[in-house]
Amino acid sequence: MPDRTDRMIKKYGSDILGSEGMKREKEFIQHGSVSVYEHSLNVARMSLRIALMLEKRGIRIDKRSLVRGALLHDYFLYDWHEAPLTLQNPLKMHGFTHAAAALKNAERDFLLSRREREIIGRHMFPLNIRPPRCREAAIVCCADKICAVWETVSGR
Numbered sequence: 001m002p003d004r005t006d007r008m009i010k011k012y013g014s015d016i017l018g019s020e021g022m023k024r025e026k027e028f029i030q031h032g033s034v035s036v037y038e039h040s041l042n043v044a045r046m047s048l049r050i051a052l053m054l055e056k057r058g059i060r061i062d063k064r065s066l067v068r069g070a071l072l073h074d075y076f077l078y079d080w081h082e083a084p085l086t087l088q089n090p091l092k093m094h095g096f097t098h099a100a101a102a103l104k105n106a107e108r109d110f111l112l113s114r115r116e117r118e119i120i121g122r123h124m125f126p127l128n129i130r131p132p133r134c135r136e137a138a139i140v141c142c143a144d145k146i147c148a149v150w151e152t153v154s155g156r
Helices: 004-017 020-025 036-056 063-072 094-111 114-122 137-155
Strands: 029-031
Touching: 004 063, 020 036, 020 137, 029 137, 036 137, 063 114, 063 137, 094 114, 114 137
Parallel strands: none
Antiparallel strands: none
């Protein structure tokens, strides 16, 4: 039986999850042995858990935008392990560039709200110097870091 977060992900993100781009994400590894697709689901779940805790404290969260932005935050659609290492210009390395690539691809494939664009484009703060301006973008930014650490150290 799916839990509450999985039901919300399906409710708000079924079109994204069924897209060709998300199917491609299953081919690429993100951290450890976790695919980009699975990482995106992990971030959506963690983001919802954080949002539900905040809502218990009276802080309103746009869960639709949160889920959609979390699912698309790493929609860069390439194997970042094969990207050339540009030590001469570190700002062109994947960690600094993939949020913009993900946003460009997501805008091409989906109709995005302003909030969803912000979530995707600003999730790599502080590597990308533009900080999140809305609660949902800040939540996904934090959830992404939590999931990245867990996926890397757990060896999954």
